[in-house]
Amino acid sequence: MRSIIPTILLTFAFVAFETANVNADTPKSGKTTVSIKSGDGLSGYQDIMAAKTPKPITISADLYMPKACGSEKMAAVIIQHGSGSPENPWYPKLAKELNKNGIIAIVPNSFKARGLSATGKDQSKLSKATRLFDTFSTFKYLRGLSCVDPNRVGLTGYSFGGIISIDSVEEALANRLGNGFIYKATLPVYPSCQASFENTKSTKTKVHILAGSADDFTPAKYCVEGVKVKQGKGWDIQITLLDGAHHGFNNDYPPKKNPNSWTFGDCGALSIDADGYEVSRQHNTSTRSGWGTFVKTMAKKCGRKGVTVGGTDAFAAKTLDFTVRYFKENL
Secondary structure, eight states, X not given: OEEEOOXXXXXXXXXXXXXXXXXXXXXXXXXXXXXXXXXXXXXXXXXXXXXXXXXXXXXXXXXXXXXXXXXSOEEEEEEEXXXXXXXXXXXXXXHHHHHHTTOEEEEEESXXXXXXXOOTTOGGGSOHHHHHHHHHXXXXXXXXSTTEEEEEEEEEEETHHHHHHHHTTBHHHHHHXXXXXOOSEEEEESOOOOEEETTOOBOSOEXXXXXXXXXXXXXXXXXXXXXXXXHHTTOEEEEEEETTOOBTTTSSXXXXXXXXXXXXXXXXXXXXXXXXXXXXXXXXXXXXXXXXXXXXXXXXXXXXXXXXXXXXXXHHHHHHHHHHHHHHHHO
């Protein structure tokens, strides 16, 4: 593993207040499927910035408890799935390992309630804004449990979920969705780092990106450059590259070509403006025309099909160990 260490550790924070939202259920130890009230139909971050009220939707989530929920406060980690199936066996494997270390884990399913099974072949089916809303709705659910310490909640995500793990730290978004609470630490895993806020400001959250040097789906070069930029803007952020690792390096199947999944890695850096719209100046398009239209336009201009996805037992073991140690040390 090759680690790139930050030189600037200044962060920004905000203070707000939320009345406790106590859930009626008191989860027992082990796995329980729970319901989370969330929102649907957000076309992009501009809707969050404009405080648009989403359509109500209830999503499911798998909650993993190290022991029955009582008065003792515990740390918790939200695990965000990627564009593939939320039923990937990796998520319960990681959740159970976190439980062994006294950490609550929860895996929200952003697909099932919306009639989706995957979005890798068509990223226009579900926007970043809707996925972000699901994440903060899950955060709110956790704060309603008597056994969760609301100041010790972490977030990790894979691929598209990794994007959410980065953008959840953007102060402009967290201020609108967090009800005064922020994540203590996030761990984005092989995320796309192509799109960054022009006026980026971080919450007081520790961030560490775990990426693969051979990733041709979400190229790590954007993350390496993005970390440097964010460090200069006051983020507490680091990145670790796994040499020779492809996208999905935590999976238990070997790397193989997936001919139907789209990548926009050749499209160049994107920016997110103050209103929350994603912009490609290189290709003269933005999400002001809608998230779906933007994705389809970029697919025609610079997107391509065919990416390599898969891992090894060694990379999977490193990812599991890295994740558990990271949250044990930072929550």
